[in-house]
Amino acid sequence: MRPVVEAWRISPRPRTTHTELHWVRGSSKSDVRTRGHEWGVADRTLGELNWVEVDPARVRSSVGVRHRFTPAMYYWQRTRSHVWCESQEERRELLWLDYGGQVERLWSQPFAISWGRRSRLAGLSHFPDFLGQFIDGTYGLFDVRPKARIDERAKLQFAETAAMCELMGLRYQVLSGHDGRATGNLECLSASRHDRCRPSPGVESGILEAAAAGQSRRALCDLVSPGCPPLACEWVDNMAWRRLLDVDLGAVFSSDTVYTTSASALTSMAH
Structure with a gap:
């Protein structure tokens, strides 16, 4: 199974002053090599962007995960499409999101966050696990991490992501498992x-x-x-x-x- 396009290496600009988002524009059915790499400063204006039109590309980034292949897919009935997951933990969290009924659409690893010099993570990047559009039309980011694996480094990353989402007017939630x-x-x-x-x-x-x-x-x-x-x-x-x-x-x-x-x-x- 090859459910996603070949990995696209996004290279955020180094030593940026402000935190930025980087994504690949274009239809999910188009050739990844024909897409354009776009970016913008993470502010309220960017938060109001219509991400449905941007159609974020899924990019694999986790260490040790093979490109092109995936261990889990989840069928999102509202859009009649499969959502790619890097792990069974991610798939289980999508199951609960689906059951909750508040998320209309989902994208996997929609963009890269490049932390600016004003961030405690300056010089580093982060790919949020999912971007969701809620039934009221608003957007939010989700990160998946089992509670037992949330260490101090992860807490810092999640805190910085939450602060960025607040600046952009996005919701944010860390999904850390269920019974x-x-x-x-x-x-x-x-x-x-x-x-x-x-x-x-x-x-x-x-x-x-x-x-x-x-x-x-x-x-x-x-x-x-x-x-x-x-x-x-x-x-x-x-x-x-x-x-x-x-x-x-x-x-x-x-x-x-x-x-x-x-x-x-x-x-x-x-x-």
């Missing part, structure tokens, strides 16, 4: 996140009504598909993924796992 069992359960639900697993409106209403006081997964499946209960499993899980049903992700999943109609779904039913 292993909860992540595994969310992986199970995500298998039914696609539209093909969505139940019909009538079936969905029946499930919401039945689960108002809480029902086991087995009971819900027996109720809406008595002739073939396994057929309803993807319907129930799809509704849990869409947060129409609440479920304890930290508990062991089984046929007796209880699904309960969410407060937001109950409000919608009342109207």
